[in-house]
Amino acid sequence: xxxxxxxxxxxxxxxxxxxxxxxxxxxxxxxxxxxxxxxxxxxxxxxxxxxxxxxxxxxxxxxxxxxxxxxxxxxxxxxxxxxxxxxxxxxxxxxxxxxxxxxxxxxxxxxxxxxxxxxxxxxxxxxxxxxxxxxxxxxxxxxxxxxxxxxxxxxxxxxxxxxxxxxxxxxxxxxxxxxxxxxxxxxxxxxxxxxxxxxxxxxx
Amino acid sequence: xxxxxxxxxxxxxxxxxxxxxxxxxxxxxxxxxxxxxxxxxxxxxxxxxxxxxxxxxxxxxxxxxxxxxxxxxxxxxxxxxxxxxxxxxxxxxxxxxxxxxxxxxxxxxxxxxxxxxxxxxxxxxxxxxxxxxxxxxxxxxxxxxxxxxxxxxxxxxxxxxxxxxxxxxxxxxxxxxxxxxxxxxxxxxxxxxxxxxxxxxxxxxxxxxxxxxxxxxx
Amino acid sequence: xxxxxxxxxxxxxxxxxxxxxxxxxxxxxxxxxxxxxxxxxxxxxxxxxxxxxxxxxxxxxxxxxxxxxxxxxxxxxxxxxxxxxxxxxxxxxxxxxxxxxxxxxxxxxxxxxxxxxxxxxxxxxxxxxxxxxxxxxxxxxxxxxxxxxxxxxxxxxxxxxxxxxxxxxxxxxxxxxxxxxxxxxxxxxxxxxxxxxxxxxxxxxxxxxxxxxxxxxxx
Numbered sequence: 327x328x329x330x331x332x333x334x335x336x337x338x339x340x341x342x343x344x345x346x347x348x349x350x351x352x353x354x355x356x357x358x359x360x361x362x363x364x365x366x367x368x369x370x371x372x373x374x375x376x377x378x379x380x381x382x383x384x385x386x387x388x389x390x391x392x393x394x395x396x397x398x399x400x401x402x403x404x405x406x407x408x409x410x411x412x413x414x415x416x417x418x419x420x421x422x423x424x425x426x427x428x429x430x431x432x433x434x435x436x437x438x439x440x441x442x443x444x445x446x447x448x449x450x451x452x453x454x455x456x457x458x459x460x461x462x463x464x465x466x467x468x469x470x471x472x473x474x475x476x477x478x479x480x481x482x483x484x485x486x487x488x489x490x491x492x493x494x495x496x497x498x499x500x501x502x503x504x505x506x507x508x509x510x511x512x513x514x515x516x517x518x519x520x521x522x523x524x525x526x527x528x529x530x
Numbered sequence: 531x532x533x534x535x536x537x538x539x540x541x542x543x544x545x546x547x548x549x550x551x552x553x554x555x556x557x558x559x560x561x562x563x564x565x566x567x568x569x570x571x572x573x574x575x576x577x578x579x580x581x582x583x584x585x586x587x588x589x590x591x592x593x594x595x596x597x598x599x600x601x602x603x604x605x606x607x608x609x610x611x612x613x614x615x616x617x618x619x620x621x622x623x624x625x626x627x628x629x630x631x632x633x634x635x636x637x638x639x640x641x642x643x644x645x646x647x648x649x650x651x652x653x654x655x656x657x658x659x660x661x662x663x664x665x666x667x668x669x670x671x672x673x674x675x676x677x678x679x680x681x682x683x684x685x686x687x688x689x690x691x692x693x694x695x696x697x698x699x700x701x702x703x704x705x706x707x708x709x710x711x712x713x714x715x716x717x718x719x720x721x722x723x724x725x726x727x728x729x730x731x732x733x734x735x736x737x738x739x740x741x742x743x744x745x746x747x748x
Numbered sequence: 749x750x751x752x753x754x755x756x757x758x759x760x761x762x763x764x765x766x767x768x769x770x771x772x773x774x775x776x777x778x779x780x781x782x783x784x785x786x787x788x789x790x791x792x793x794x795x796x797x798x799x800x801x802x803x804x805x806x807x808x809x810x811x812x813x814x815x816x817x818x819x820x821x822x823x824x825x826x827x828x829x830x831x832x833x834x835x836x837x838x839x840x841x842x843x844x845x846x847x848x849x850x851x852x853x854x855x856x857x858x859x860x861x862x863x864x865x866x867x868x869x870x871x872x873x874x875x876x877x878x879x880x881x882x883x884x885x886x887x888x889x890x891x892x893x894x895x896x897x898x899x900x901x902x903x904x905x906x907x908x909x910x911x912x913x914x915x916x917x918x919x920x921x922x923x924x925x926x927x928x929x930x931x932x933x934x935x936x937x938x939x940x941x942x943x944x945x946x947x948x949x950x951x952x953x954x955x956x957x958x959x960x961x962x963x964x965x966x967x
Binding site: 381 | 594596660661662744748
Binding site: 372375377378379397400403405409410411412413414415416420424425427428429454470 | 751754755758761762765766824825826828829831832833834835966
C-alpha cells in the first residue's frame with residue numbers, strides 16, 4: 327500500500343486551516359502529525375482518511391499500481407479518534423457485530439474475540455457501552471479500528487483516557503500495525519513520536 | 531453601460547405612462563385591471579429568479595465554489611422581494627374584484643407556499659454558522675424545495691376551484707387582450723425583466739468585489 | 749443493499765433499548781388526539797374537517813420523532829463512525845426504512861383511535877388504507893431528508909417542522925382530499941388524481957433525496 331497526499335489545502339469558509347501539504351507514505355512506515363491545539367491535526371487526519379474532502383489537492387491510495395476508488399478506501403483503513411464514538415445504548419458485542427457485518431466480515435465473534443481479550447475487555451462484551459469508563463471506551467475503539475485488520479490505521483491521540491497499562495497494550499498494537507501496514511497518528515506526546523518515521527507539522 | 535441604464539429608465543417611464551394612460555380598459559372591467567401590467571411581471575420574475583437560484587444551487591453542489599452560494603442566495607432574496615410584490619399587487623386586484631384582500635384562492639395559496647418555502651430557506655441559512663456547510667445544506671434544501679413546486683402548480687388548482695383569470699395565455703392558447711393592451715403588457719413584462727437582471731447584475735458585482743477584497747486582505 | 753437493512757436493524761435495536769422516537773411520536777399523537785377530542789367531542793364535526801384533523805395529527809406527530817434518527821447520530825458523535833463503514837445511499841435507505849416503520853406504527857395506533865373517538869365514518873376503508881400507505885412514503889422520504897439537513901445544522905428543534913412543512917404540503921393536501929373522498933363515497937375514481945399525486949410525489953421526493961443525500965452527509 328502507498329498513500330500519496332498531493333498539495334492538500336482545506337478552507338472552512340474563507341478561513342484556511344491547511345496549506346499545501348504534500349507527502350508520500352509506504353507500508354511499514356509511520357507518520358506523525360504534530361502541531362498545537364486547534365491547528366488542524368484532526369482536520370488533516372480526517373481528510374487523509376477520506377472522511378471529508380479537501381478543498382484542493384488530492385489524496386490517493388495505491389494498492390501496488392492500482393488506484394483505489396473512494397468507496398473501497400474504507401475497507402483498507404481503520405480509524406479511531408475522540409469524535410468517532412460507538413453506540414452507547416448497545417452492548418460491546420452488538421456494536422462489534424454490527425460493524426463487522428457492515429464491513430462485510432464474518433457475522434460472528436471470531437473477528438473481534440481475541441482483540442477484546444488483548445485490550446483487557448474480555449468478559450465485558452455483554453455490557454452496554456455507556457456503562458464503560460472512558461478508558462475502557464478508548465480500548466473498545468481499538469477493537470473497532472483493528473477488527474478487520476486494516477492496512478492503514480489512523481489514530482487521533484493514541485493515549486487519550488488510557489492508564490499506564492492501557493498505554494502498554496496500545497503501544498504493542500501500534501507496533502504490530504506498523505509492521506503489518508501503515509500508521510498515521512496525530513499527537514504531541516514525546517513517547518508517541520518514537521513510532522514516527524516522518525513528521526508533518528501543522529500550524530496556524 | 532450608462533447609456534443602457536438611461537435607456538432602461540426611459541423605457542420604464544414609458545411603460546408606466548402606457549399602463550396608466552395609453553392602454554384601454556378591458557371590456558366591463560374597472561380601472562383596477564391596470565394592476566395587471568405590474569402583477570404579471572412580478573409573478574413571472576418571481577418564478578424566473580427562483581429558477582436561477584436553484585440553478586446556482588446545483589452549480590454550487592457540482593463545483594463547490596462558494597461564489598455560487600452567494601449568487602443563489604442573492605437570486606432567492608430577490609425572489610422573496612418579487613414574490614412579496616406579486617402578492618401585494620395580487621391582493622389589490624383581489625380586493626377590488628372579489629371583495630377581500632385574501633381568500634385562499636389556489637393562486638394565493640401557491641404563492642403563500644412559495645413564500646413559506648423561501649422563508650424556511652433563509653431560516654435554515656441563519657441557523658448554520660460554518661460557511662461551506664451553510665452553502666451545501668441550503669443548496670440541497672433549495673433544490674429539494676424546487677422539485678416540489680410543480681406539485682403545487684398542478685394539484686392546488688385541481689382540488690380547489692379558482693377565481694383567478696387564466697394566466698397570461700388561456701386554455702385555447704389565445705391572448706384575450708387587444709393590440710394596445712398587448713403592446714403595453716409585453717413591454718412591461720420585458721422592461722421589468724430587464725430591471726430585474728440589472729438588479730441581479732449589480733448584486734452579483736458587489737459579491738465579486740467583496741470576494742476580491744477578502745482575497746487581497748488575506 | 750443488505751447494508752441498509754443492517755443499519756435499519758441497528759436502529760431498531762437502539763430504539764428498543766431507549767424507545768425515544770416511539771415515545772415522542774406516540775405520546776404526541778395521543779395528546780393531540782385527546783385535545784382535539786375534548787374540544788369537539790360533544791358534537792360530530794363535518795367529515796372534511798375530520799379528514800384534515802387526522803392528517804394534521806399524523807403530520808405533527810411524525811414531526812416530533814422523524815428527525816431523531818439523524819440527530820441522535822450527530823449528537824452521540826457516531827455519524828463519522830457510521831460513515832467509515834457504510835455508503836451514503838445505504839445509510840439513507842436504512843434510515844428511511846426505520847422512519848417508514850415508525851410511521852406505520854403511528855398510523856396503526858392513531859387511525860383506529862381517531863375513527864372511534866371522533867365518530868369518523870369511513871365508506872371506503874381500502875381507499876383510506878391505500879392513501880395512508882402511499883402518503884407515508886412521501887412523509888418518510890421528505891422527513892428523512894430534512895432530518896439529515898437539520899442534523900448537520902446548528903438548530904435542531906424548531907427548524908425541522910418549519911423546513912418540512914412546505915415541502916410535505918403536497919402530501920398533506922392530497923392526503924386530506926383523498927381521505928375526505930374515502931369518508932364520503934364508495935368509489936375509487938374520484939380519488940384517482942389524489943392517489944396519482946401522492947404516488948408521483950413519493951417517487952420524486954425519494955429519488956431527489958437519494959441523489960442529494962450524499963451532499964448533506966459528506967458535508
